Amino acid sequence: MIAEVMGAICVLIGIPFFLTGTLGLLRLPDIYTRLHALTKADNVGLGFIILGLAIQSGSWLEVARLFLIWFLVLLASATSCHLIAQAAFEKNIKPWTKEE
Amino acid sequence: MIVMNFRSRPNPSLPLAAVAWRLGLFSALWFLLSGGDIKSWPFGLAASLLATWFLMRLPSKQPRRVRLLAIVWFIPYFVGRSLLSGVDVMRRVLHPALPIDPALVDYPLVIDHQGGRVLLANCVSLLPGTISARLGPDILLVHSLDKGLPVVETIKDLERRIARLYHPAAKAKRPEGQP
Numbered sequence: 001m002i003a004e005v006m007g008a009i010c011v012l013i014g015i016p017f018f019l020t021g022t023l024g025l026l027r028l029p030d031i032y033t034r035l036h037a038l039t040k041a042d043n044v045g046l047g048f049i050i051l052g053l054a055i056q057s058g059s060w061l062e063v064a065r066l067f068l069i070w071f072l073v074l075l076a077s078a079t080s081c082h083l084i085a086q087a088a089f090e091k092n093i094k095p096w097t098k099e100e
Numbered sequence: 101m102i103v104m105n106f107r108s109r110p111n112p113s114l115p116l117a118a119v120a121w122r123l124g125l126f127s128a129l130w131f132l133l134s135g136g137d138i139k140s141w142p143f144g145l146a147a148s149l150l151a152t153w154f155l156m157r158l159p160s161k162q163p164r165r166v167r168l169l170a171i172v173w174f175i176p177y178f179v180g181r182s183l184l185s186g187v188d189v190m191r192r193v194l195h196p197a198l199p200i201d202p203a204l205v206d207y208p209l210v211i212d213h214q215g216g217r218v219l220l221a222n223c224v225s226l227l228p229g230t231i232s233a234r235l236g237p238d239i240l241l242v243h244s245l246d247k248g249l250p251v252v253e254t255i256k257d258l259e260r261r262i263a264r265l266y267h268p269a270a271k272a273k274r275p276e277g278q279p
Contacts, residue, residue: 017186024193032243033202035231037189043226044186047179065132078222085233085243095243098201 003055010052017045030096031088039081046073122152164213164266171265178223185228192245203247204233207240207255216262223258230255 024037050070054063130144192199211217221232221240229249234241244251 017190020186020190020193024189027193027198028200030202032231032233033200033245036229036243036245037193039225039231040182040185040189040228041193044183047182061132061135065135068129068132074226075222078225081225082221082232082235085231086235089233089241095202095204097203 007052007054007056010048010055012052014045014048014052017041017048021045031093032085032095035081035085039077043074043077046070119152119156122155123148126151164215164268166265167267174261174265177261178226181223181228182226185226188228189245200245201247203244205230205242205244205251207242207252209238209240209259210256211259211263213263213266216266219265220255220259220262223262224255227254227258 018041021038021041024041025034028034028037047070050066054066057063057066126148127144130140130148134140134144209217209220211220217235217240221235224230224232224240224242229245230242230251232240233243240255242251242255
């Protein structure tokens, strides 16, 4: 019962981070700043959801599998973030800067 | 980030122990992900063989042993930083005025181990306010969400922590006289 509630709380904490990632995609001005929002907010959001599901799960194998998934997503998202930023930079896309 | 470089020669001698070790690791990974379903094993074995083959083809110029205890110590730092960075980006995006002031920053790399550099570039994307835009031979180009953040100091600290993961400790000290 306690585990159920704790798990649910963690999942609920994770959701706003995913929303932030999407809101950032809409509000931020260029490709680089959007990458910031998507990689970071989504990683933390997924982290909380994984943590919540791990607390609710009954078996250690499932917990290990959940954290393995988190790790693999982390690796994939950091890699693709870097590759997209690098491709944008090589295409001479200038980063947006604040007007002085 | 996996840097593929197929131009260099693959490892000429294929040490059986190294192949077996990697194959075992990938099979264990598959077992964990598939939950031990027997029907999935043909796919798992094929994928493990393919992954091992890829891994053996990658050049390993500087084989370095990693320090397991140091990795354990690195995890809470990494999780804490990721959390901070998620909260930071959330605060900026939700703020009505959208308080960002982006800039590109050159970070001169000190760590000499290629694997460590790749790990650094990946971790930089998870630190508050920074993503790595390009990993050059000696410079890591970083995009910062806010000029006011202490980008160089933060990455320097991260670089020192990453250098400690390798055994013997990878060089992370800046040579005298350089900024």
